[in-house]
Amino acid sequence: MNQLFRNRVFLIIASVDLIQQMGIWVRNMALLFYVMEQTGNDPVAVSLLTVFEYLPIFVFSLIGGTLADRWNPKWTMIIGDALSAVSVAVILALIATGWWQAVFAATVVSAVISQFSQPSSAIMFKRHVPEEQVPTAIGMTQSLSSLFVIVGPMIGTAIYGWLGVNTSLVILVIAFAFAALVQLALPAYTREKPPEESSVWNELVMGLRYVGGQRNLLLITGVFALIGLGSGLIQPLDVFLITERLDLDKEDLQWFYALAGLGMLVGGGLATVFGQKANARTVVVAAVIFLAVSIVVEALSVWVPVTAAMRFLVGGAVAFMQIILSSALISIVAEAYIGRVNGTIMPVMMAGILIGSGLSGIFMKSIDLVPTYVLSAVIVFLAAPLALRMRFERLSEAKQ
Known part of the structure; x- marks a missing residue:
């Protein structure tokens, strides 16, 4: 643990994650609140926020991962955050002129840039963090980020309530700009040059073949697809669960986000301690089943304590699963393919989220809120049989 805290790359990436999470x-x-106010609480408009967030991830993650395997990861992250700051500043100017629909572009820009920077940070982890410390490092970064899942919604709600959407976006510009500056302290990265005949297309195809040739990666892709579709179907509807089932104000959504963040903090801490001993398959199966059950319980609940408890428990279960699975992926995937594997698996999950989010408002209007949540739970549960077919036992044995 002490050795990890002396690792410059880990400290910088963890700090940047916190800065970005805040923004x-x-x-x-x-x-969320701005669009609800502008559209009169239209669920389709709210669901479009999620669509605009995940559509660029679906489109750009495959090519972004491939390019991340070719580019210098340090400068990819720095330039990406700098471009995000500039782009959001432009969007802010458009909103100031009265074009409120430009808020959707703010979501799009962040999503596009992240598809180049996220695999780059994983590459830096692979190069500079010893493999035996990877589960601990990922668990700690997840736990630290969870702090902002707790306080972020509170701070975001307060800033919007006091100062409005313009100040909120100014904070986002500052966060991205500061993150770019912090990453200048990362060590230089030297990458082997690809063969002269190698092209982006060839390397993309090689990445697809690499994923297709590994059973665990194919199964993980299928699991992510179903979880994405199920969670996407209800993700934009969280605010309506709070207002319609619990009869609370939309601003109270922040407290449920905070409880989920607290659960993520606990789950991340447990993964940090027990990550090396965890059976990845067992963790994923248990988390998927629990997630499906929790979706039904939340949909049926009209009691704040029950919904609150489920949010906390789901946050912990999902964080534990993400950390164990992320650690396993970093362990079993060759450094040269990390970006492409990430860029192959994530588009499938994002496609599921995108399809689900695009349909969520329509389903809510046609079959109502609770049936939509039940349908989501059924889809998520279908991921459990796929997870059961995974074969790696423990993270320390994941290379076998």
């Missing part, structure tokens, strides 16, 4: 949560809450 993103301020953005998320501001845009």
Whole structure:
């Protein structure tokens, strides 16, 4: 643990994650409330926020991962955050002129840039963090980020309530700009040059073949697809669960986000301690089943304590699963393919979220809120049989 805290790359990436999480949560809450106010609480308009967030991820993650395997990861992250700051500043100027629909572009820009920077940070982890410390490192970064899932919605709600959407986006600009500056302290990265005949298309195809040739990666892709579709179907409807089932104000959504963040903090801490001993398959199966059950319980619940408890428990279960699975992926995937594997698996999950989010408002209007949540739970549960077919036992044995 002490050795990890002396690792410059880990400290910088963890710090940048915190800075970005702060800005993103301020953005998320501001845009949610702003769009609801501008459209009269239209569920289709709210679901479009999720669509605009995940559509670029679906489109750009495959090519972004491939390019991340070719480019210098340090400068990819720095330039990406700098471009995000500039782009959001332009969007802010458009909103100031009265074009409120430009808020959707703020979500799009962040999503596009992240598809180049996220695989780059994983590459830096692979190069500079010893493999035996990877589960601990990922668990700690997840736990630290969870702090902002707790306080981020509160801060975002407060800033929007006091100062409005413009100030919220100014904070996002500052966060991205500061993150770019911090990453200048990362060590230089030297990458082997690809063969002269190698092209982006060839490397993309090689990445697809690499994923297709590994059973675990194919199964993980299928699991992510179903979880994405199920969670996407209800993700934009969280605010309506709070207002219609619990009869609370939309601003109270922040407290449920905070409880989920607290659960993520606990789950991340447990993964940090027990990550090396965890059976990845067992963790994923248990988390998927629990997630499906929790979706039904939340939909049926009209009691705040029950919904609150489920949010906390789901946050912990999902965080534990993400950390164990992320650690396993970093362990079993060759460094040269990390970006492409990430860029292959994530588009499938994003496609599921995108399809689900695009349909969520329509389903809510046609079959109502609770049936939509039950349908989501059924879809998520279908991921459990796929997870059962995974074969790696423990993270320390994941290379076998």
